[in-house]
Each structure stands twice: as structure tokens, then as C-alpha cells.
Amino acid sequence: MTWGYLRREARVMLPQLAIELASGTWQPGPVRDVQVPTYTGKQMHMFIPTVRDRLVHRALRNALEPVLEAGAFRDWVSGFRPRRNRITSLRQAAVFDQAGFRWIADLDVASVSEGATIDEVIDWLAEHIHDGTFLARLRTALAAMPSPIAPGSGLAPILINLRLSQVDKRVTGLRVVRFADNYVAFARTREDAQEAFYTISDALLQLRLRPNEAKSRIREDANVEDLFLIGG
Numbered sequence: 001m002t003w004g005y006l007r008r009e010a011r012v013m014l015p016q017l018a019i020e021l022a023s024g025t026w027q028p029g030p031v032r033d034v035q036v037p038t039y040t041g042k043q044m045h046m047f048i049p050t051v052r053d054r055l056v057h058r059a060l061r062n063a064l065e066p067v068l069e070a071g072a073f074r075d076w077v078s079g080f081r082p083r084r085n086r087i088t089s090l091r092q093a094a095v096f097d098q099a100g101f102r103w104i105a106d107l108d109v110a111s112v113s114e115g116a117t118i119d120e121v122i123d124w125l126a127e128h129i130h131d132g133t134f135l136a137r138l139r140t141a142l143a144a145m146p147s148p149i150a151p152g153s154g155l156a157p158i159l160i161n162l163r164l165s166q167v168d169k170r171v172t173g174l175r176v177v178r179f180a181d182n183y184v185a186f187a188r189t190r191e192d193a194q195e196a197f198y199t200i201s202d203a204l205l206q207l208r209l210r211p212n213e214a215k216s217r218i219r220e221d222a223n224v225e226d227l228f229l230i231g232g
Contacts, residue, residue, distance in 0.1 A: 057154030
């Protein structure tokens with residue numbers, strides 16, 4: 001089905017989809033497994049739901065977003081959030097840099113979309129969402145994907161932030177900024193930066209995550225503008 005076909009048939013299809021969602025009879029369609037080239041030159045393995053299911057994913061995300069924004073995500077987290085992007089992270093990082101915290105623990109999370117289970121995701125959401133019917137529809141949507149945070153799902157970006165929010169709880173004592181899956185912690189000395197590196201690494205381990213060894217390191221006097229770079 002194309003988006004054009006959906007637009008032409010929307011007067012019939014959307015009310016029917018609403019009935020299925022309300023009654024619990026909605027069942028996702030098949031997922032297309034594709035390789036998509038990124039602007040960095042890499043091939044990304046993605047799983048694309050049907051047009052109809054992408055509408056459901058977007059509707060679920062629209063309902064989730066204001067609740068999670070209000071209660072789940074830290075102020076020092078940007079990326080995959082409304083009006084919070086790399087510029088937001090750079091401004092927050094500049095405050096620490098200008099205050100003299102020139103040593104940096106820079107950790108990029110490896111394979112952040114892999115390894116989470118549906119039960120874990122639903123449990124994380126249940127801390128903030130108390131509507132069992134909504135959670136049941138969400139479980140149905142996630143069960144149709146190869147994994148609950150699989151790239152290609154309209155829910156993947158917000159669920160990446162939800163997963164990392166479990167890490168964020170464990171590192172709130174640090175001077176830290178996160179953009180998407182990149183943590184940057186600021187310290188006055190190499191020793192403190194190394195300690196921050198270990199703290200974030202241990203918190204990631206609790207979620208069965210780890211730093212990307214090729215991209216994670218201790219840095220001194222880094223140019224703030226060089227932080228949070230794609231592929232950096």
C-alpha cells in the first residue's frame with residue numbers, strides 16, 4: 001500500500017482502523033527487511049512496517065511523548081525529542097566547559113537498539129503509563145517487530161530514549177550531557193573524568209549495554225563544537 005492509496009481511501013480506512021484499535025482486534029501486518037544507505041556511507045539494517053501500521057506507531061508515539069517528556073526524560077538529554085537537538089546539547093556542554101570542567105568522559109553507546117525485551121519496555125513504560133489497554137496495544141505493535149526497538153519502527157526513537165533513561169537515573173550525580181546515544185561527562189581532573197567514565201559504563205552494563213570502544217575515550221580541552229558528531 002502506498003501513502004497515496006491511503007490518502008485516497010482514508011475516509012473508509014481510518015474509521016475502520018480506529019474501531020480495530022478500540023476493540024483490540026487490530027493486528028499488525030508484515031515487516032519489510034531492508035538495507036538503507038545512510039549519509040555517512042554505512043548500510044543500516046531496517047525493518048519497515050506497513051503504511052497502515054506506521055500510522056498506528058505514530059499515534060502511539062504521539063500519546064506517549066507528552067507523558068514521557070513530563071516525567072521520564074532528564075533536562076540534560078537531547079535528541080529524538082521535540083525542540084531538543086545537537087544545538088541544545090552543545091549549549092549545555094558549553095556551560096560546563098566555560099566553568100572550567102575541561103576533562104571529558106566521552107562515551108558513545110554501542111548497538112543501543114539491540115537486546116531489549118518487550119517485557120522490559122512495557123515495564124519501563126508502566127512507570128509512567130497506567131492505562132492497561134494502551135499498554136496492550138503497544139505490546140501488540142512491538143511484538144510484530146523483530147525486536148522492540150528495531151530501527152525502522154516509528155516508536156524506535158522514543159524507546160531508545162526510554163531505555164537510556166534507565167541509565168540516566170544512575171548517573172544524575174555527574175555533570176553530564178547526553179545527545180541521542182552519546183554521553184559526555186565533564187570533570188576538573190583526569191581522575192574524575194575516568195571515574196565518570198566507569199560510572200556511566202557500569203550503568204550501561206545494568207541494561208546489557210556497553211560503550212563503543214572505537215568512539216569512547218577520555219578527552220582534555222576538547223572543542224565543544226566537536227562534541228556529539230555523527231561518526232565522530
